[in-house]
Amino acid sequence: MSSSAIDNSTSPERQDGWNRPPIIQPDGEGELLEVAMGPHHPSTHGVFRMDVALDGERVIRLKPVFGYLHRNHEKIAEGASYLAAMPYTDRLDYFCSLSNNWAYALSVEKLTGQEVPERAEYLRVILAELTRIQNHASAIGFLMQEMGASGTPLMYAFREREKILDLFEALTGSRMMCNYMRFGGCRVDASAAWLDTARKVVAGLPSFVDEIDRLLSSNEILMARCQGVGILRADLAVNAGISGPMLRATGVNYDIRKVDHYGIYDRFKFRIPLGEVGDIYDRYMVRMLEMRESITILEQALKEIPGGPIMDPKAKSRGFRPKPGEAYGRIEAPKGELGFYLISDGSGNPYRYRVRPPSLINLTVLEDMCLGVNVADVVLIFGSVDIVLGEVDR
Amino acid sequence: MKTVEETKAAIEAAVPGARVEIVSNPSVSAQHSLLIAPGDALAVAKFLHDDAELALDFLSNATGVDWPDKEIAEKVKVTRTVVKTVEGVEQSVEETVEETRKRIEPGYLEAVYHLYSVAKKQGPVVIRLRTVNRSDQVELPSLTAVWRSAEFQEREIFDLYGIVFTGHPDLRRLLMWDGFKDHPMRRDYVEPDDFEYEPTAHDEVLARAVAHRNRDQRSEVRVQEDGATL
Amino acid sequence: MVEEALKIELGKQGVFVTTIEELYNWGRRNSVWPMQFGLACCAIEMIATTMARYDLARFGAEVFRPSPRQADMMIISGTVTKKMAPQVVRLYNQMAEPKYVIAMGACAISGGPFKQGYNVLKGIDRYIPVDVHIPGCPPRPEALIEAFMMLQKKISGQHLTGADRPRHLDAAQQGEFPVPVQGAHDLEPTSNKGVWTVPVVIQ
DSSP states (O other): OOGGGGOOOOOHHHHOSTTSOOOOOOSSSSOOEEEEEOSSOTTSSSSOEEEEEEETTEEEEEEEEOOTTOOOHHHHHHHSOTGGGHHHHHTTSTTOHHHHHHHHHHHHHHHHTOOOOHHHHHHHHHHHHHHHHHHHHHHHHHHHIIIIITTHHHHHHHHHHHHHHHHHHHHHSOSSOOOOEETTEESSOOOHHHHHHHHHHHHHHHHHHHHHHHHHTTOHHHHHHHTTSSOOOHHHHHHTTOOTHHHHHTTOOOOHHHHTOOTTGGGSOOOOOOOSSOSHHHHHHHHHHHHHHHHHHHHHHHHHOOOSOSBOTTOOSSSOOOOSEEEEEEEEETTEEEEEEEEEOSSSSOSEEEEEOHHHHHGGGHHHHHTTSBHHHHHHHHHHHOOOHHHHHO | OOOHHHHHHHHHHHSTTOOEEEEOOOSTTOOOEEEEOGGGHHHHHHHHHHOTTTOOOEEEEEEEEEEOOEEEEEEEEEEEEEEEEETTEEEEEEEEEEEEEEEEEOOEEEEEEEEEETTTTEEEEEEEEEOSOSSSOOEEEOOTTTOTTHHHHHHHHHHHHOOEEETOTTOOOSSSOTTOOSOTTSTTOOOOOOOOSOSSOOHHHHHHHHHHHHHHHHSOOOBOTTSOBO | OOOHHHHHHHHHTTOOOOOHHHHHHHHHHTTOOEEOOBOSHHHHHHHHHHSTTTOGGGGTOOOOBSSGGGOSEEEEESOOBTTTHHHHHHHHHHSOSSOEEEEESHHHHHOGGGTTOTTBOSOGGGTSOOSEEEOSSSOOHHHHHHHHHHHHHHHHTOOSSSTTOOGGGOTTTOOOOOOOEEOSSSEESSSOTTTOOOOOOOO
C-alpha cells in the first residue's frame, strides 16, 4: 500500500473549497493505526476496501479503493452489439437487474426514438417497483446485519424477496439475471395468471412492511446507533452528485420519476418521502416509506394494466443499427440515478457505452461522513449508502 | 429551459472571450452539446453553476471518449504541366489528373459532462472538453472544485483514458491497480494474451489456443525446495 | 469387515460399528464451515441459499466464518478480477488444512460472460485447486446445495492412507500456493503450472 493511498496532505488544492472533506486532527500523541478494511470483510457488501487511519477508535483519514470487481463491462459492450449488452446490464446492480435493463432500453429508445406500447410500459413499471421493494428490504436487512442483528431482519427480507423472485422467474425465466426489457418493449408477455399471482403477492406486502416497521423502527439499539450518525448536508449532497434515497434523506425533493416524467409514472399517484437530518436513520426511514409508496404504485398499475402488444411493431430484432448520434438516458433506480450514455456511429456496436453508476458517485461523500466518527460507525454509514460493487466497479 | 443556442449566448455574455461551439447531435434525443476550450472551462463551469437562471448545480455524469487518428483518403484534381508529343511536335501541355491523397486527421481525447439542475428541475446541458492530441498533450482542467461529483469520475477517466486533469485534488487510478501501465478503454489498447476463447475453437481462436497449448507444454516445470511446483 | 445386516442389527441394540476412516470422514463432511467470501452476483444466491427457504445450515454449513483461519471451505462466488486474485490466493493459503474450494458460477470456473475482460481472471483454478465446479450464471440455490452434497460425497470417499490420500495427510504435497504479483500489464505469472494446464484443444 503506497503512502499516497491515505495521504490527506495539506496542499492548497486539498484544503480549499467548501465541498472538500474536513481535516480532522488526532487527539493524542503517538502513531495512527492504519487499517485496511477489506477487500475481504464481512460487512463491505462485496469486495471493497477502505484504507483508514485511526487515532484509537476515531477515524482520521479514510480513502476508498475500488476496482476489485472491475469486469470491463464498457469495453465488452463496445465490442458487442447493442442487444448483446443487455444481459451484461443485469450484472451491474445484481439485486435490481430489471431496473438496469429498463435504464439501458430507455437510453437506446432515446437514441432511436422508438415508441413503447402501453402494456409494455405498465409491465416495466410493475417490475421496476417490485425490484425497488425487494432491494430496499434487502438493504435494510443488510444494514441490520452490520449492526449486529445477526441475520434475523435479513431473513425476513429474503423471505419476501423469494416471493418476488418467484414472480420474476415465472415471467422472465430467471430469478436474478432477468434480461427482460428490449428496445421498444418487453421480451415476453405476462399471462393473466401471472398478473393474478402478482396481485396476491402485492396484497401480502403491506403486512410485511408493517411487520418490519414494528420490529425495527422504534428499536432502541437502532435509534441509538443511527440517529445523528453519518449526517450529510443537502448542499454537499447535490454538489457531490448524490441521488436516490440518500439524497432524499437530506431533504432534497428530487426523484427522477417525477422530474423526468419517464415511462408512465405520471399516471400514478404516489408521494416522495423526504428526510430531515440526513443521518442513517433518515435513510432507513426513507427506504421504508418508499417501499410503501411502491406498493401504492403497484396496486394502481396492476389494476389499470391494459391489453395489447408488448413490443414496438416497427422494432427490428436483427441488424439493429441506430443512426449516428448520442443520447443520455436515466431512471430512478433503487440505488439512485442510473444513466446510460451511448454514442452511436451507425454500426451495430456502440461506439461509446457508458454506465453512470449511482453507487460509485454516492460513495464520493463517504469520506466526509466518516471522518471523526468511531470505526464501528464507519461500517454502518457505509451500509446506509446501500451500494452494490457490480455497479461501482462495472 | 434554455435552448443550446441561448445557453451559448449566456455563456459568451457572462464569460467574455470564452470560446464555445455547438456540437449538434443528429439523433432523435436532440441533446446538443457545447464544446468549450479547455482554457475557459473552469470559468464557464463556475458560471453555469452560479447562474440564477441555469442553476446547474448537479453534475450527473462525466465520461471520456477516445477519438483516434483518422486516415482520410481524398481524391484531388491536380493540374500539372507535362511534356507530350502532339502530332510529332513536343509541347508543354497542361494535364488534369485525379490523385488520391492520404492525410491523417489527428485524434483527441474528449471529456463529456452532463449537467442537471436540482433547484430548477431542468436539464441536461452537455459540455465537452477536448485535448490537443492523444499522445503527449492530454491535459484538461479539473472541474472538481465546481462539482464534487467529478472527483471519482475524473479519476476514472484518467485511469481508463489517460487524460490528466490539472487541479484535481487526488489524481490516481481508480479501478486498475497502481502499477498498471496502460489506459484500457482507448481504442488502440491491446489486451494481454492470457486466455484462449473456448474449448471448441475454430479459425483464429483455434490458432491462439494451439499457440497457448504449445507454449505451455514447452515450458519447464520448476520445483521449489519444499516440493511445491511452480 | 462387518456385514451390513449385522451392522443394522447391532445398531438396534445400541452398538455402533464403523471404521476410523468412516467416522473421521463423517465428522468432517457434516460440519464443513464455509468462509464468508462473496465476490459478486453469485454471492447473493449463496446468501439466499443460507436463508429460510433453502437453508444450507441443515447440511452442516451452520456458520459462515469471516476469518479464513476458522473456515474449512471457500466458495468462490463471483468473478475473480486480476486486482483481487492475489488476495484470493493469500486467503486460500491462510486457511488451515483440510480445506476445500467450490468454484460457484461461470465466472469462477473460467471467467464466464466477462471472459474477454482485461481485468478478469479466466477462472480461479489457474492458481488454486478447485474441488467442485458449479456451472450457472448464477446457479440456483439448489445447484449450490447439490454441489455441497457432492463435496460431502468427495470427503467421505477420501482415504486415510495410501497414495490417493488427501493433501492434509500427505507431507510431500503440502505447501503454500504462490501468490501472483500485479505487473505492468497483467498478473505475473499468468497461471500456476502445477495446478492448471491449458485445456485440451480439439482440432
